[in-house]
Amino acid sequence: MYTLGIDIGSASSKAVILKDGTDVVASAVVQVGTGTSGPGRVLEEVFSNVDLTQEDMDYTVATGYGRFSVENADKQLSEITCHAKGIFHLVPSARTIIDIGGQDAKAIQLDNKGNILKFVMNDKCAAGTGRFLDVMSRVLEVPLDQMGKVHFQAKEWAQVSSTCTVFAESEVISQLSKGLPRESIVAGVHQSVASKACSLAYRIGVKNDVVMCGGVAQNAGVVDAIEKELQQSITVAPHPQITGALGAALMAYEELKKQNK
Amino acid sequence: MEFNAMEASAKECLAYYQAKLDEEAWEAKKNGKLVCWSASVAPPEFCVAMDIAMVYPETHAAGAGARKASMDLLEVADEKGYNIDICSYARTNLGYMELLKQEALTGQKPEKLANSKAAYVPLPDLVITCNNICNTLLKWYENLAKELNIPCIIIDVPFNHTMPVSRHNKEYIADQYRAAIKQLEDITGRAFDYDKFFKVQEQVQRSVYWWNKVATYAQRKPSPLNGFDLFNYMALIVCARARDYAEITFHKFADELEAKDAAGQYAFGAPENEKHRVTWEGIAVWTYLGATFKGLKNQGAVMTGSAYPGLWSLVYTPGDLESMAEAYTNVYINTCGPNRYEEFYKVVKNSKSDGIVLHLNRSCKLMGLLNNEGAEYVNAKMGVPYVSFDGDQTDPRVFTPAQYETRVQALTEMMDENQ
Numbered sequence: 181m182y183t184l185g186i187d188i189g190s191a192s193s194k195a196v197i198l199k200d201g202t203d204v205v206a207s208a209v210v211q212v213g214t215g216t217s218g219p220g221r222v223l224e225e226v227f228s229n230v231d232l233t234q235e236d237m238d239y240t241v242a243t244g245y246g247r248f249s250v251e252n253a254d255k256q257l258s259e260i261t262c263h264a265k266g267i268f269h270l271v272p273s274a275r276t277i278i279d280i281g282g283q284d285a286k287a288i289q290l291d292n293k294g295n296i297l298k299f300v301m302n303d304k305c306a307a308g309t310g311r312f313l314d315v316m317s318r319v320l321e322v323p324l325d326q327m328g329k330v331h332f333q334a335k336e337w338a339q340v341s342s343t344c345t346v347f348a349e350s351e352v353i354s355q356l357s358k359g360l361p362r363e364s365i366v367a368g369v370h371q372s373v374a375s376k377a378c379s380l381a382y383r384i385g386v387k388n389d390v391v392m393c394g395g396v397a398q399n400a401g402v403v404d405a406i407e408k409e410l411q412q413s414i415t416v417a418p419h420p421q422i423t424g425a426l427g428a429a430l431m432a433y434e435e436l437k438k439q440n441k
Numbered sequence: 442m443e444f445n446a447m448e449a450s451a452k453e454c455l456a457y458y459q460a461k462l463d464e465e466a467w468e469a470k471k472n473g474k475l476v477c478w479s480a481s482v483a484p485p486e487f488c489v490a491m492d493i494a495m496v497y498p499e500t501h502a503a504g505a506g507a508r509k510a511s512m513d514l515l516e517v518a519d520e521k522g523y524n525i526d527i528c529s530y531a532r533t534n535l536g537y538m539e540l541l542k543q544e545a546l547t548g549q550k551p552e553k554l555a556n557s558k559a560a561y562v563p564l565p566d567l568v569i570t571c572n573n574i575c576n577t578l579l580k581w582y583e584n585l586a587k588e589l590n591i592p593c594i595i596i597d598v599p600f601n602h603t604m605p606v607s608r609h610n611k612e613y614i615a616d617q618y619r620a621a622i623k624q625l626e627d628i629t630g631r632a633f634d635y636d637k638f639f640k641v642q643e644q645v646q647r648s649v650y651w652w653n654k655v656a657t658y659a660q661r662k663p664s665p666l667n668g669f670d671l672f673n674y675m676a677l678i679v680c681a682r683a684r685d686y687a688e689i690t691f692h693k694f695a696d697e698l699e700a701k702d703a704a705g706q707y708a709f710g711a712p713e714n715e716k717h718r719v720t721w722e723g724i725a726v727w728t729y730l731g732a733t734f735k736g737l738k739n740q741g742a743v744m745t746g747s748a749y750p751g752l753w754s755l756v757y758t759p760g761d762l763e764s765m766a767e768a769y770t771n772v773y774i775n776t777c778g779p780n781r782y783e784e785f786y787k788v789v790k791n792s793k794s795d796g797i798v799l800h801l802n803r804s805c806k807l808m809g810l811l812n813n814e815g816a817e818y819v820n821a822k823m824g825v826p827y828v829s830f831d832g833d834q835t836d837p838r839v840f841t842p843a844q845y846e847t848r849v850q851a852l853t854e855m856m857d858e859n860q
Contacts, residue, residue, distance in 0.1 A: 245843060260851035296826070296855050303801075303831035303844055383813070 181436060184237040185428025186222070186253065187262065188246030191282025191310050192395060193218035194425040195226040197237070201433035206230045207422050213282060214246025239436045241428040257431055259424050260288060260299050266427030267391050268294030270417055275387040278377050278406065278414070279423075280396035282310040287380040289387060298384040307345045308376030310395050313402075315345055316369045319352050320362055324399075330366045331401025338368030348372065367401065374405035386410060393417040393424075451674075451694035458686035459504075459676055462495075463560050469494035470563040475629065478585065480578045481679045482752055483571035483596055484769055486645060487618070489683040490638035491625050496562045500679045502533035505559035506727030506835035513553050514540070515836060528804040529836035531581040538564070538585060564589065567628055569621070571596040573775045574752065575807050592628050594621050598770045604780040606767050614766035641683050642759035648682040649755050651691035658698040659745040660791050663715040665701040667708035668744030669734045672725040678753040708743045716741030717856050720789045722815065723800030723808050724749060728837035729845075736846050737798070740853040746792025748773055748785055749808075774807055781811060782818035789819045796856045797827035798849065803839045826859065828852040 183201070187194040190213045197205040208225035212218035227233060234240075234252050242253035243262040250256075259281075267274050268290060277288040285308055286301040306312065317324045338360050342348040348369075355365050373396065381390070390410065396402050397420035407413055417423050444457050466476050477488045481499040488495060505511045506529075515529060517536030525532075540554040541564045554561075568591065570582035579595065586593035596617050599610050622633045655674065658666040674694060681687040701707070709715055719742045726733050737744060757768035773784040789797060797819065799812040816827035828848045833839035 245847070256850075258847050258851035258854055260847070261854040295858050296851075298820075298826070299851065300829070301844075301848065304839065304841075 181238045181433070182232060182236050183429045183432035183436065184226075184234070184240040185262070185425040185430070185432060186219070186240065186242045186244075186247075186250050187259065187422070187424035187428060188219050188242065188244040188250060189213045189259075189282050189395075189424070190245050190284070191314075192421065193222035193246075194244075194422045195222045196422055196425040196429045197226055197230065197232065198426070198429035198433060201430060201437075204426065205232070207419065207425065209421050214244070214249060219246060219250060239432040241432040241435065243424050243428045254432070255435060257428060259284070260286065260296065260301075262424045262427030262431060263393060264288050264290055264294065264296050264427065265430045266423035266425070267393055267417055269426065269430055270423065271389065271391045271415055273389045274391040274415070276381060276384070276390045278381055278390065278392045279394040280309055280373070280377055280392075280402070281394040285309050285377050285380060285394075287377070287384050289384045300380045300383045302376070302380065305343065305345075307343050307348065308373045312345050312348070312373060313369070313396065313399065315349055316352060316366075319349055320356070320366060320369070322362065322366060327366055327370070328398075328400035328402075330363045331370055331399075331404060334361065334363040334367035336364050336367075337371050338364040340365070340368040340372040343376075367405070370399070370401040370405040371409070373402050374409045377406060378409045381410070388412070390414040391417055393420040395421045397421075446689055446693075449693075451690055451697050454686075454690040454693055455674055455677060458681055458690060459560075461686070462680050462684075463562050466494040466496050466563050467561075475566040476563050478565035478568045478582075480570040480574070480582065482574045482755075482769065482772060483569050483578075484618070484765065485569075485683045486638060486641045486765070487594075487621050487625055487633075488569060489641045490634050491629055491631065492634075492637075493567075493625075493629075495680065495683070496565065497680045498534035498537075499530050500676050501537065501560060501562060502530040502835050503725070503727045504676070505533055505537070505557070506837075507730055508558040509728065509837075510558040511728060511835040512837055513557060514559065517553060525836070528575075528577045528581070529833055530804065531577055533835050535581070535584065538588065542588065565591060567592045567594065569594040569596070571598055571769065573598040573769055573772050575774075575805070592624065594624050596621060596769070598775065601770060601776040601780070604771070604776055606771050610770060611763040611766045614770055615762040618762050618766065639759055642757075642765065644685060644688070645682050645755065646757070646759060647685075648678065648687035648691065649753065651688050651695060652678045652682075652750075653754055653756075654695050655691050655698065656750055658695070658702070659743075660793065661702060662718070662793050663707040663712040664718065664743050664745045665698045665707050666745075667734075668721065668747055669725075669730070671747065671750045672730065675750055675753070678750075682753065682755075709738065709741070714741060715743050717796060717853055718743055718745040718792065718794045719796045719798050719852075720744070720746030720748075720785075720792055720794040721798050721800065722748060722785065722812055723802050724805055724834045726800065726832040726840050727835050729832070729840050729842065732840075732842045733832075733845065736842070736849045739846075740849060742796065742849070742853055742856075744798075746788045746794045748788045751784075751788070778811060778814065782815045785815040786819050786822060789823065789825060795825060795859065796852050797825055798852065799827060799829035801829050801831050803831065803833045804836065805834065824859070826852060826855040 242250035514536035518532035757764040
């Protein structure tokens, strides 16, 4: 049995094909999200590497902000449920999930069966999310995929205190013009992201193990800043960007099992 | 055609009496009688006993929000320099007052007032406020009184840091009532009508009885009552509890719900459509009432509990000022954390809710501050999951439907897991 999980986020589109609820047959990530060519392209890509088509999928679950725009989905589920499912599958010891995506940051608490006990998300403001890092990367002229590497070159961390992305951008420009080392500002930006994500985690209560996912988890600088903020080590989920899509594929498999009972 | 309350539905009564109250306020103004603007949980008994027409700015603002008319009024307040961090009921009303004031001063109706979908109500001759539900109401009404150069009656109600309500608090509030009576005698130039006051108190008790009765229908499972209807009918428990309009309408509504239940018709039609039951904590998002309702309905979640309509469960003994004092002070948000959490727990339990939706209302810090604590208390006792979302009662700029939908969907998925 094949199930497909599609996670259409604000900044990227992800898809996972799962065989019999366990084996990842294929996965794909396209770095544009809902309302773009991303959803179509990610499906093309995920099927391009395997000898399967949408017709071979026994059940499809869509998640993410664009979940209602996925035509072939049998069901739509929230990204909270899907991330929890995906992470627990990959890291069964996970009790706290910190997920930072394109415009969302969320903290989820799980019990020992993987059920969601609590969750909180950022709401009105996207500071401290992937978009925030995008803006800062441009201002600092450090490519996004180099931010993590530059972070570890910092001797001191600058302070980026504004909660508003636009004001934080001005703050960073001002620090650059004062001659602060670029790497210090990069670390300060990561610390700012960490502080916002951890404030969500504190609201639900931090329980071990803490697992991080979402596109931002690929940035080792942010992971380092979160570990320093929480004063403990955290686990980065394998392939952190596709955990939502994986969770959706797992939920699709569970749905099939329910129907076949 | 003459309105026949006997034959009308509760919904028709609601619409008719809401409009009638505004008409009566205009009629009073025309005939030289006094019009009072009142805070929603301030006691109307004193003014009504003195034949003063009542208008309720919070309900007016909520109505403006529901009719998508609040943004225009908020902009007027913005232009006057009111900060957007101030309660949006206050800003909507202060914006509306400004338009009415301009009309009174110039004889010309400002364009925003002429085109407004908000109910058209007259300017007040006095205002009455009470700090039993928030302290913004003090500065807001003081401001109205100052802007319009009219008297302001303040019923000062101490916060109940311990429960039950202390005797000295009740005595203090009863003295506040006596001072208000004296103030009204000075304003009207007439002796206070104690006989009518007693009758008005009795009327309030009948209105409250039927209001509470209606709310009990949501405790039935499946629920014949869609809890969002309480948000609509709330207009009359606020504006007409001292009149028989509220009693007539709620009695009728209770009868309709009874009949609906007997016929096997429920909030979402067939009983199987009620997949979940949720408690809603906080003021409604009036500007997105439909979106917030549909967000829940799409997940099969009926709102069966809310502590908010219970603000008007003002049960007391007519003729006993201290009993009336207690009723107006033990409003749950005017009480200490432990009492507030316990009251919230009772709402969730009695409504048989299996999930909680918390409105983190930008306008109302008092209701939002302890939301999570209350939900944690209930969660620890009952294992009921909760979710919070950002919104506002009448400022449409604060709410995002997609964010709300995701949170509500995640909540119902958690509720599914629990089942």
